[in-house]
Amino acid sequence: MTKARSLFNRTGRILTLAALMLAFAILSVQGSAPSAPAGDDSGMPRADIIRIDGLQQFGRLERPAVVYLHEKHTQALSKKNKDCATCHLPDKKYMSTKFKRLKDSSKKEVMDIYHDNCTPCHRETAAAGEKSGPVVCTGCHQEREVASSWKEIGLDKSLHSRHVKAQENKCEACHHQFDPVAKKLVYVKGKEDNCRYCHLSQTVDNVISLRLTAHTQCIDCHRKRLAENKDAGPVFCGGCHDAGLQAKIQKLKDIPRLMRGQPDVTIIQTVKSGGEKVEPFARMSVVPFNHIGHETYSSSCRSCHHSSMDACGKCHTLQGSKEGKFVKLQTAMHRVGAQASCMGCHDRFLSDKRCAGCHASMPRRDPPDLAGCVSCHMPKPAAATPETEPKVMAAMLLEARQPVTATYADEDVPETVEIKALSKQYEAVKLPHRKIVQTLVKNIKDSKLAANFHRDPGTVCQGCHHNSPVAKKPPACASCHGQPFDGRNLFRPGLQAAYHLQCMECHKDMGIEKPSATNCAGCHKEKL
């Protein structure tokens, strides 16, 4: 006994010592962490990485392209009270984005401009005893991997609104159009377009690329405002393009509606390829479209109007046209997976936890489930006449279609369902049926999108009672699911798997962790 105690004692001491040493080790590691050198070469992701590889246009590069960190240079110059003009020459209207030149004349000249300007400056700075850049070839010309935090920026409605305010409603400050007669840029009220419609990713003829547009026009304006001590946007790379800083850009809470002649409500106009409009209801039930409602769901007009501010049907005609890249109206509206199509956008919401429980296990069919057509395509209202204007017609139709997630009265929904399929091994499972239905309905109650597609009280039931007609008393699971591996119903799981897949998949998709799938007793009480 004494022996045992002394053994415990000794073990205890050794353990304590070990624990102390471990704690000390951890503390010392933690202590040293903040003292790691921070600064330019800290390896933090940057948004100002420029690859100087312009000589590629004259042929293969002889040395690796230079990885140039723009902000490192602007900071160094600002300390010496030097500005952009140190490196960038003034062009016709704006400052050139090229280094010390206006155009790329020849390989030799462009190369010399860099070598004759970079190196002397680096040398002078170094001679003055300051931290400076390389002066030998390989100092700049080397393969470098710098982590990037660069993110594309767009003018969302909030940012646009702030610009409108700053420019005192002078749209012409930015928006312009090319007048082919006068051969100059003019502003046309009510014809404002998104920059990207004309300024593409590459310069085409006289229309400069979006990149060049933004880096001349935006920055020029920001600089002028800064010079006037006015509230101005960023002039350095990270201000617009650093993912972290971008997230910090002030968002307006109440964004005034952007007016550009759009209707509040309209009907989706179908157009034949020649431009001839199809009379509403001439062929199909029409789709009323709540334009003003959709404006609040998207951050920019560009979400839907991807290439022009025209109505969808203008380019996406019934048969497809060259302007619409031969994407027919049907495809443009229904294609799941497309960014700007109705169903493409609606479909993205289905991955939300509140929707995924039912929808993740529903296959996306093409053409879509025909029962869903009537959610958008509506029959002709009784009050409509051939003279009824589209706006009025749309208003009438939308009036008739109040988005409400409907469900059966509580007493019509069984409170519990007893499942006795495994009654030999376990007690019967009491499925809290009504609670499940109520939860599903509660989850989507506030969603207008969901409400539009769950107008029928039986629709929510279809999440589980699938592949059968909508009914107040839908068939029980066992009506279709029975013995597994039935050659006559190849694709149909057996009853046990049907229950388990339905419950487990839904729980997984909705992020419900308890009971875990492997915890049998979580649902099945052991038989005593």
Added chain:
Amino acid sequence: MSISRRRFLGWLGAAGVGTTVGRSAHAAGNTHFTGHPDSLGVLFDVTRCIGCRKCEEACNKVNELPAPPKPFGDLAVLERRRRTDAKTYTVVNRYENVPGARGPLYRKIQCNHCLEPACASACFVRAFAKNPNGAVTYDESVCVGCRYCMIACPFEIPTYEYDKAFTPRIMKCTFCHPRLIKGQLPGCVEICPAEALTFGQRRNLLRIARERIGLFPDRYIDHIYGETEMGGTAWLTISGVPFRDLGMREDLGTTPAPELTKGALSVVPVVASMWPVLLTGVYAISQRRDKIAREEKTAAVAEAVAKAQAEAKAKLTETMAKAEKDKKAAIDREVKKALEEAAKAKAQESAAAPTAAAEKKPS
């Protein structure tokens, strides 16, 4: 006996001709094999597996395998990557943090019951059989314990009872062959609560797999593992993540294992039956050639000797004749010389005689 270059090449040529003849004859008799008609299989759907280890438990029970050290309900076992062993025909492994997966994924491992099994093709005593129902079964009564099957299997499935000194067996999943014969489901399939294992005719399983992939293209990788791997397997797998992320080999190709060794192995009977005849023939021919050469050589030597002897004789005769002639000539010459000398002496004598007579006369 040393081998000349020429002879060696001769043998090589003969062997080569023998081999090509045998191979083309074999190829002509072979057709493309896509499995026994209506053979059975199992489709494992990774997206459905919940990692409950019920299949392991059922397998252990129906195959009457020894109880494991930890109970099947203990899911902590999944923390370690396991493989099949002599006491375990099937294991489920967990894969955490797989890119593109929402949570941990599970993969069941067991014999895939290849349409053309590598184990069977490697076994020289035919201990493995591919049954028309799809099961690859093992006959311990003929096994010699060489374990070639273990090396041959691309899925590392067959295991060996190393702990048995006298009657070690190869152990692997039997597709519950005895149960299939009785019309029962394999143990693992029967117990799976989520139908992660779908049982049926292999051709139907392929249809089911394609249906699932087609209806949920975002949920599945567009590939049925085992449809073509190593010429196809009876057990198929579909998954939402690349198969390599679940430890499954993607480098197996579509050629069945026997196909890979067929060329070499098909030569074996030819080598066994034809090479002795051929090489004996080659040997006999070369022997005969040797014999003839030897005889010819002897004859030539004899002839040469005879000729030399004849020549020597002739020369001797000639020499002798010449010597005789010389001798005769010498004799003649000597005789002639003697005669001349005799005549000369006689003449001198006759001249001196009157003188002597004269001298004698006065006296």
